[in-house]
Amino acid sequence: MQITLLQHTELAICARAIRTCWQSHSRSDNGGEIDKDLIDRVGNKNKHSSTLEHLFYTFYIQGISRACLQELSRHRIASLSVKSTRYTLKELKGESAFEAFDDRAQKYLVTARSQEVDNASLSALENLRALLAKGISNDLAKYALPESYKTELTWSINARSLQNFLTLRTSKSALWEIRDLALAIFEALPQDHKYIFENCIEKER
Numbered sequence: 001m002q003i004t005l006l007q008h009t010e011l012a013i014c015a016r017a018i019r020t021c022w023q024s025h026s027r028s029d030n031g032g033e034i035d036k037d038l039i040d041r042v043g044n045k046n047k048h049s050s051t052l053e054h055l056f057y058t059f060y061i062q063g064i065s066r067a068c069l070q071e072l073s074r075h076r077i078a079s080l081s082v083k084s085t086r087y088t089l090k091e092l093k094g095e096s097a098f099e100a101f102d103d104r105a106q107k108y109l110v111t112a113r114s115q116e117v118d119n120a121s122l123s124a125l126e127n128l129r130a131l132l133a134k135g136i137s138n139d140l141a142k143y144a145l146p147e148s149y150k151t152e153l154t155w156s157i158n159a160r161s162l163q164n165f166l167t168l169r170t171s172k173s174a175l176w177e178i179r180d181l182a183l184a185i186f187e188a189l190p191q192d193h194k195y196i197f198e199n200c201i202e203k204e205r
């Protein structure tokens with residue numbers, strides 16, 4: 001999978017929002033250490049969590065499975081724009097038969113780290129390709145998609161909801177792929193924002 005941070009809100013905006021409550025704007029250091037401490041104290045320690053909603057992040061996520069997408073989309077306090085199989089399945093039409101779980105197959109499928117499962121995914125991919133080659137429309141053929149089929153999306157989320165996502169999905173009880181995704185999202189955050197989320201991360205495997 002590949003995660004790209006497309007945009008984020010500067011910490012100074014969140015600090016400014018917090019300072020609105022006390023009209024303490026003159027004490028700001030424009031997103032420096034004083035403002036960072038304020039965000040941690042008010043947003044995290046004092047649980048005035050709504051102030052963290054002023055921080056917004058947009059990621060471009062590539063190469064996750066549709067199984068993982070299904071779990072990601074359960075996080076309702078976020079916005080998703082997802083690659084549509086209805087419009088893009090034609091990408092398989094030009095392919096010759098898939099006979100091995102090689103680089104060509106892995107362009108379309110996430111490996112499940114089990115040869116037996118990967119072989120089953122490969123058969124499903126080949127069945128799908130054959131349906132499309134016969135002229136079956138995308139709208140019907142998509143019902144034969146394996147859960148391992150790769151997708152991509154633009155994902156926007158505020159810091160409060162991202163804390164909830166990272167807490168739930170870096171947990172060892174989360175599905176391995178969304179756990180990998182959550183850890184990669186954390187890594188893609190701007191360095192000076194990571195401290196807001198550090199207590200949400202379960203690092204040990």
Ligand SMILES: Cc1cc2nc3c(=O)[nH]c(=O)nc-3n(C[C@H](O)[C@H](O)[C@H](O)COP(=O)(O)OP(=O)(O)OC[C@H]3O[C@@H](n4cnc5c(N)ncnc54)[C@H](O)[C@@H]3O)c2cc1C
Binds near residue numbers: 173
């Ligand atoms: C290990 C694991 C196993 C899971 N297994 C299953 C499963 O077997 N079946 C299944 O269906 N789901 C399962 N889930 C999904 C889970 O139930 C949640 O849907 C998902 O984790 C999103 O969490 P969330 O609701 O906190 O996030 P969001 O939808 O982003 O919501 C964020 C927060 O906003 C608040 N909120 C949002 N909507 C409402 C609302 N309607 N009312 C009140 N407060 C709201 C809550 O405080 C919530 O925590 C699993 C999740 C995990 C982590």
